[in-house]
Amino acid sequence: MMVEECFPATRLKKDMALLPRRIDKLMMIAVLVVALALPPFLGDYWLKGVMIPMLILSISALGLNIVTGFAGLISLGQGAFMAVGAFTGVIAYGRYGIPIPLTLLIAGAMAAAVGAVVGAPSLRIKGLYLLVATLAAQFIILWVIQRVPWIGAGSMVTINTPPVFIAGLHIDEALEQYYFALCVAALLTVFALNLTRSRVGRAWMAIREQDVAASVMGVSMLRYKLMAFMISAFYGGIAGAMVVFAWVGAASVQEYDLDLSIQLLGMIIIGGLGSVLGSYLGAIFVALFPIAISIAMHNIYAISGGDIVSAATLANAEHLLFGALIVFFLIVEPLGLSHLWHRFSGSVEAKLSRFPTTNQTPTRRRPM
Amino acid sequence: MKKKLFTRNALGALAVGLVAAGSSLVATLSPTWAGESEIFHPMMVTRTGPFASAASGVSSGQQDYFALVNMNGGIDGTKIRWEECDFGYKTPRALECYERYRGDWKIVYPNSTPAIFALAERLNTDEVLGINIAGGRSESSDGETFPFLSPVMLNFWSQAASTIRYIAELEGGEANLAGKKIAFIHIDNAYGRQPFPIFDALAEMYGFEWKSWPLGWPALEQSAAWVEIARRYHADWAIQWNYGQSCNVPMTEMKKVGFPLEKFIGTLWCGSEEDILPAGDLAKGYISANYHGVGKEFPVIQEIIEQVYGAEKGNIEEDRVGTVAYNRGVLTGIIIVEAFRNAIEEYGLPLDGRKVRDGFRMIKLDDARLAELGATGLLPPLAFSPTYHGGIDPQLFQQWDGEKWETISDWIPPYEDVVKSQIEKASAEYRAQTQQQ
Numbered sequence: 059m060m061v062e063e064c065f066p067a068t069r070l071k072k073d074m075a076l077l078p079r080r081i082d083k084l085m086m087i088a089v090l091v092v093a094l095a096l097p098p099f100l101g102d103y104w105l106k107g108v109m110i111p112m113l114i115l116s117i118s119a120l121g122l123n124i125v126t127g128f129a130g131l132i133s134l135g136q137g138a139f140m141a142v143g144a145f146t147g148v149i150a151y152g153r154y155g156i157p158i159p160l161t162l163l164i165a166g167a168m169a170a171a172v173g174a175v176v177g178a179p180s181l182r183i184k185g186l187y188l189l190v191a192t193l194a195a196q197f198i199i200l201w202v203i204q205r206v207p208w209i210g211a212g213s214m215v216t217i218n219t220p221p222v223f224i225a226g227l228h229i230d231e232a233l234e235q236y237y238f239a240l241c242v243a244a245l246l247t248v249f250a251l252n253l254t255r256s257r258v259g260r261a262w263m264a265i266r267e268q269d270v271a272a273s274v275m276g277v278s279m280l281r282y283k284l285m286a287f288m289i290s291a292f293y294g295g296i297a298g299a300m301v302v303f304a305w306v307g308a309a310s311v312q313e314y315d316l317d318l319s320i321q322l323l324g325m326i327i328i329g330g331l332g333s334v335l336g337s338y339l340g341a342i343f344v345a346l347f348p349i350a351i352s353i354a355m356h357n358i359y360a361i362s363g364g365d366i367v368s369a370a371t372l373a374n375a376e377h378l379l380f381g382a383l384i385v386f387f388l389i390v391e392p393l394g395l396s397h398l399w400h401r402f403s404g405s406v407e408a409k410l411s412r413f414p415t416t417n418q419t420p421t422r423r424r425p426m
Numbered sequence: 427m428k429k430k431l432f433t434r435n436a437l438g439a440l441a442v443g444l445v446a447a448g449s450s451l452v453a454t455l456s457p458t459w460a461g462e463s464e465i466f467h468p469m470m471v472t473r474t475g476p477f478a479s480a481a482s483g484v485s486s487g488q489q490d491y492f493a494l495v496n497m498n499g500g501i502d503g504t505k506i507r508w509e510e511c512d513f514g515y516k517t518p519r520a521l522e523c524y525e526r527y528r529g530d531w532k533i534v535y536p537n538s539t540p541a542i543f544a545l546a547e548r549l550n551t552d553e554v555l556g557i558n559i560a561g562g563r564s565e566s567s568d569g570e571t572f573p574f575l576s577p578v579m580l581n582f583w584s585q586a587a588s589t590i591r592y593i594a595e596l597e598g599g600e601a602n603l604a605g606k607k608i609a610f611i612h613i614d615n616a617y618g619r620q621p622f623p624i625f626d627a628l629a630e631m632y633g634f635e636w637k638s639w640p641l642g643w644p645a646l647e648q649s650a651a652w653v654e655i656a657r658r659y660h661a662d663w664a665i666q667w668n669y670g671q672s673c674n675v676p677m678t679e680m681k682k683v684g685f686p687l688e689k690f691i692g693t694l695w696c697g698s699e700e701d702i703l704p705a706g707d708l709a710k711g712y713i714s715a716n717y718h719g720v721g722k723e724f725p726v727i728q729e730i731i732e733q734v735y736g737a738e739k740g741n742i743e744e745d746r747v748g749t750v751a752y753n754r755g756v757l758t759g760i761i762i763v764e765a766f767r768n769a770i771e772e773y774g775l776p777l778d779g780r781k782v783r784d785g786f787r788m789i790k791l792d793d794a795r796l797a798e799l800g801a802t803g804l805l806p807p808l809a810f811s812p813t814y815h816g817g818i819d820p821q822l823f824q825q826w827d828g829e830k831w832e833t834i835s836d837w838i839p840p841y842e843d844v845v846k847s848q849i850e851k852a853s854a855e856y857r858a859q860t861q862q863q
Binding site: 102103106107108111152197201204215216217218219220230305306307308310311312313317348349352353356370373374376377 | 471473474482509510511512514516517518519521522524525526528539540543544546547548551614615616619642856859860861
């Protein structure tokens with residue numbers, strides 16, 4: 059009742075909308091139109107080489123952003139959760155013939171169960187100590203996958219998947235794989251947007267800002283911290299299964315090593331901690347820029363005819379340039395690329411609106 | 427006000443960057459024109475990252491051989507034009523490289539076992555042969571189950587079996603293996619555990635005992651393992667299956683615990699100069715396996731030095747010519763060119779993945795052909811077929827004299843039956859996995 063008095067229903071409804079600002083809605087529609095309409099005109103290279111991996115990494119980064127960005131619990135185990143999902147997926151579908159949609163849920167659920175165990179130390183430790191605990195999980199999970207004979211990963215720790223059918227449709231063309239990945243990503247994004255503006259999301263943010271204070275206010279640490287880890291792992295698990303079904307075609311333990319976990323953490327830091335949009339921007343940045351630089355370098359080499367610089371020098375230049383770009387963007391916008399968007403769109407929104415609203419971008423302290 | 431300006435600049439920079447990146451992507455996507463009398467051959471290479479030091483030699487060795495072939499009129503007049511895609515030993519980038527040149531691939535050699543595993547499905551769909559010499563999927567020796575994969579030479583199981591046969595030879599015959607203890611110290615991953623089934627089978631046949639000492643990557647700390655091997659297990663022999671930097675750690679540890687270096691044998695992946703140099707004098711006398719001859723004394727390498735480096739067209743620093751990694755590149759180049767040659771003779775130009783795969787299956791490198799190519803002793807005689815994609819081959823053993831490798835053995839064959847039955851078993855497992863439910 060109190061709430062009703064302070065905030066008229068309309069205003070509350072507006073604030074609780076999935077995307078509160080008009081410009082965000084416009085952008086979302088634009089992105090959806092492009093994501094749906096453009097791919098048929100892109101070649102297989104764009105789809106299989108860039109877009110599909112980008113979407114899958116975005117799903118995983120989104121999950122990591124939930125635990126690290128929203129709940130402030132740093133995790134270096136996301137790569138391993140993807141591995142859990144990948145192997146669960148390939149076993150559920152390949153060995154037991156469970157339909158793909160259900161397989162994805164099982165893969166996510168299995169990863170979430172593992173995530174609950176890995177997240178348990180977060181009830182007692184945080185910050186760098188938690189980082190080390192999740193790092194240990196990263197190694198233990200991969201070790202278990204290699205060692206448990208039932209998983210059947212064999213001496214090469216790789217399981218191939220049979221042809222992928224969803225409701226009788228054979229998913230083997232790049233375009234089909236892309237729409238499959240897009241569909242999963244869209245569903246999970248809506249779910250994440252909903253979660254983060256709900257009671258759960260607010261509880262996470264309270265934990266991130268000051269967990270003792272949150273606990274005093276009645277936010278259950280056990281419940282919300284574990285939930286953050288589980289949901290994060292759930293996303294990772296689904297992303298891992300998508301690697302198998304929509305991208306690589308096999309679950310291979312070498313792909314989910316520590317490098318991947320670090321890369322995912324890098325994505326959400328560059329993209330913006332505690333931002334759904336940031337997870338995507340970060341994944342795009344990390345997936346697209348090295349390739350763009352590499353191709354640009356290759357063209358320079360082709361034009362120069364190899365006389366001025368060697369191929370090896372140019373290959374190394376890619377890493378230098380990419381590193382420089384990361385530093386540049388973090389100096390320009392320490393809160394990540396998503397904040398850049400918020401600042402830009404905030405000014406546009408103010409111009410569009412006859413009644414200038416206050417900047418609705420929440421000012422965030424960086425967790426940790 | 428100032429802050430706002432900064433934002434606008436940053437956004438401007440971002441936009442310019444994206445446009446530039448996008449346009450360069452588009453520029454590359456225009457199809458590459460391959461002339462009538464030319465084979466366009468994209469290559470996956472590792473020139474950056476931790477594995478670049480050896481891997482770059484393998485890529486450049488191939489390119490130098492292609493250059494030599496081109497200088498001598500090409501393959502019956504057809505020249506090879508290659509282009510590099512650096513993936514830095516990272517699997518996702520290998521997939522991206524593959525897509526970048528999709529449709530142009532003739533034969534794919536990433537020189538990375540994880541990458542070949544990830545590529546396998548695409549190679550099968552696109553009908554392009556993926557090779558990974560002395561690595562990759564061991565059971566891809568079975569050309570029927572894996573029509574577009576090949577280990578070419580010495581799959582991991584042959585490596586393990588041949589190493590045991592060499593130990594048996596040094597002991598004076600298999601009969602003397604009975605009761606011997608062999609310590610196996612290895613990286614604890616898929617690669618390091620490949621020899622397990624072979625050791626198990628041979629231990630049962632010949633009555634020796636073996637035990638595994640797994641090491642976590644990067645395996646630079648091995649002292650506890652070596653104390654156990656030398657003082658508790660009292661091993662008669664030790665075999666290492668390390669990789670990269672971890673290859674030279676045992677030399678120091680063995681010195682400390684007093685394990686004799688002459689009772690220690692390294693895998694062929696611990697058999698290049700880069701693996702051994704950091705151990706300095708301690709490595710003098712170290713024996714490792716290899717799948718090819720070492721040094722510059724092969725006619726084909728002499729020709730490369732004279733013609734390619736003579737014309738300053740070399741693809742790497744000249745002092746790396748003749749190193750282990752480089753020779754691996756040259757022999758890979760020979761195999762690829764033979765596959766091209768057979769494909770042209772059979773089908774004519776232009777080539778595609780399937781034609782080159784068929785050309786690969788027709789390769790017969792007997793002693794006469796090897797002599798013609800100037801590669802006698804560089805690689806053993808090889809012959810492939812539609813059912814057999816190579817992999818059951820002998821190893822050479824080599825000793826480090828403090829400065830360079832000396833070959834000290836003949837070609838030591840693996841125990842063929844043991845390797846074959848393992849290939850059959852693993853192929854059957856693969857067929858079961860990929861079968862439609």
